[in-house]
Amino acid sequence: MLQISNLHAQLEEQKILNGINLTVNPGEIHVILGPNGSGKSTLGRVILGDDKYQVPEGEIKFNGSDFTDLEPSERAQAGYFLSFQSPPEIDGVSVREFLFAAKKASDPAFSSSYKFKKGLKETFTDLRLPEDFTERETNLGFSGGERKKAEVAAMLTLDPQLAFLDEIDSGVDIDTIREIGSQLRTFTEDKTKSLIIVSHSDKLLQEITPTHVHVFLDGKVIETGGHELVEKIQAEGFDGYKPKVKGFEVI
Ligand code: ADP
Ligand code: MG
Numbered sequence: 218m219l220q221i222s223n224l225h226a227q228l229e230e231q232k233i234l235n236g237i238n239l240t241v242n243p244g245e246i247h248v249i250l251g252p253n254g255s256g257k258s259t260l261g262r263v264i265l266g267d268d269k270y271q272v273p274e275g276e277i278k279f280n281g282s283d284f285t286d287l288e289p290s291e292r293a294q295a296g297y298f299l300s301f302q303s304p305p306e307i308d309g310v311s312v313r314e315f316l317f318a319a320k321k322a323s324d325p326a327f328s329s330s331y332k333f334k335k336g337l338k339e340t341f342t343d344l345r346l347p348e349d350f351t352e353r354e355t356n357l358g359f360s361g362g363e364r365k366k367a368e369v370a371a372m373l374t375l376d377p378q379l380a381f382l383d384e385i386d387s388g389v390d391i392d393t394i395r396e397i398g399s400q401l402r403t404f405t406e407d408k409t410k411s412l413i414i415v416s417h418s419d420k421l422l423q424e425i426t427p428t429h430v431h432v433f434l435d436g437k438v439i440e441t442g443g444h445e446l447v448e449k450i451q452a453e454g455f456d457g458y459k460p461k462v463k464g465f466e467v468i
Contacts, residue, residue: 218243218411219264219297219379224275226256226263226436233259233270235436241379244408246401246425249415250447251433252455257415258302259436261381265289265299279379293323296378300368300385302415307355312367313337315355316374323375340370345396361388369397373404380404381413386421398424419451434458 219241226234233256241247251257263270264277266289277284279295287295307315313334320327327333338348344366356364365385372380382401386394398421404410405425416422422444430446431438432455439458440446 218280220276220278221264222276222278224260224263224272224277226259226270226272226275228270233436234263234275237275237436237438239431239438241411241413243378243411244405245411245428246405247411247413247429247431248422248427248447249413249431249433250417250450251415255433256436257433258383260433261299261383261413261415264292264297264381266292290322293375293377298372298375298377298380300372300380300382302383302387304356304359304364304368306357308357310355311352312355312370313351316371319371320374337370337374340373344370344400346370362390362393365389366393366397369400373400378409379411379413381415383415384417385414386416386418391420394420395424397421401425419447422447432458 219239221237221239224234224237225232237260239247249257249260259270263272264284266284266287272285279292279297282295284292284295316337317330317333320333334351337351341348341350346363346366350363350367353359356367359367365388368382368385372382385397389397401412402425405412412425414421414425414427427444427447430442430444432440432446432450434455
């Protein structure tokens with residue numbers, strides 16, 4: 218589904234991604250673990266085609282076609298979804314209006330606003346949010362957990378093939394993590410859809426079963442394995458992966 222080869226990205230002179238290789242097949246759940254500032258969110262945005270970042274080298278293919286020259290909206294239409302690490306507030310635009318506009322943009326054949334409204338209310342109820350949340354201004358006054366649930370609702374509404382969920386579990390209580398986990402299990406149960414999940418905690422990763430775990434450092438995948446890597450990092454942190462520095466000398 219997604220094939221990333223030797224991907225480099227930078228912001229003016231600052232190199233952020235330094236040769237990422239990542240392949241995601243249908244039904245796989247990939248987890249990215251990495252310290253703050255290692256480039257995890259940048260990877261999600263570069264896959265989407267955020268033009269703030271320059272891509273001097275590398276290739277992103279989605280279902281066999283090259284993403285390089287596609288606009289973010291075309292990448293979304295192709296089936297890629299990126300959640301916000303920090304969901305923004307949108308004054309004067311309800312969640313329903315925002316997601317309806319996004320749904321129409323990602324699927325031009327979609328038109329029924331009645332069916333949409335009904336489906337969205339059900340999605341919110343499944344996430345244990347009051348159904349009148351759909352009429353509230355997007356993220357305005359939402360708690361941290363409510364914002365993250367609204368991101369999950371956006372994913373379920375847009376129904377992508379591949380969702381990159383950026384710290385969807387940060388600042389979220391344990392019951393909400395379980396509810397999000399249950400929605401993600403349903404989303405992936407027929408093994409046609411895939412997830413890339415960036416996380417700093419093992420709680421959500423106990424709710425779903427990652428097929429691949431990647432350790433990210435300085436814009437590179439430095440180790441790939443299974444769930445045992447989550448346990449290792451929860452116990453030891455990332456220090457073991459960093460170059461050992463003594464004085465000014467790298468040993
Ligand atoms: P992570 O998600 O792993 O914490 P990011 O991808 O957000 O890391 O950021 C990687 C590095 O790139 C950081 O040093 C960050 O400050 C920098 N960076 C990323 N995007 C921007 C931006 N839009 N403006 C300035 N610096 C950025
Ligand atoms: Mg980030």
